[in-house]
Amino acid sequence: MNSLDGNTLVNAQTIVYTGTGGGAVKVKCFSYYGGRKFFCKEGCNQEDILIQTTGVTAHNGRYSMTYDGTFTGGNVFVTITQLTKSDSGLYWCGSGAQYQLIEIIIVDGEFLFKVIKMFFLILLLNFFYQRVLFKIKMFSLSSSHSFHLTQDSTGVVWTDLSYQTLTRSLGSLSQMVSFHLKWIENE
Secondary structure (H helix, E strand, O other): EEEEOOOEEEEOOEEEEEEEEEOOOOEEEEEEOOEEEEEEEEEOEHEEEEEEEOOOEEEOOOOOEEEEEEOOOEEEEEEEEEHHHOEEEEEEEEEEEEEEEEEEEEOOHHHHHHHHHHHHHHHHHHHHHHHHHHHHHHHHHHHHOOOOEEEEOOOOOOOOOHHHHHHHHHHHHHHHHHHHHHHHOOO
């Protein structure tokens, strides 16, 4: 028997949640009070039910269900821990009379970690780039040489002796970028 037989869809729109591999995701099913509450995947037959309860809380392995509210109404929450890619898919969170369709998407935790590292690398590089420009500007103000800039189709060209200072600074910045990119790829 399908657990959805005779039930009413609460919201025709599928609610999408995203989690990372190894992490946890907490899903808000719907506002509800009383009776049997269940959470299932795919066809939602009896063998597909991952967790169910008629009470306030329930635990079944990596799954927990909590009712947060009063006797007049509240919300049903389901938490899945130790997420894996196989947890991605369509789920139904239901009660005796209603259900909500939910999609859970699990992204690779390593990929997310690499994106975060890349973000911080860009921030760091921007900081160093700003410092190089500041030093060049200060050099220009404190020396008898002034910077003469010309603009061409490729960008700004430095036309005085400080060009060597700039290329040395940017060369070490380039080496640092190269090192960090290799480090991110090897993680």
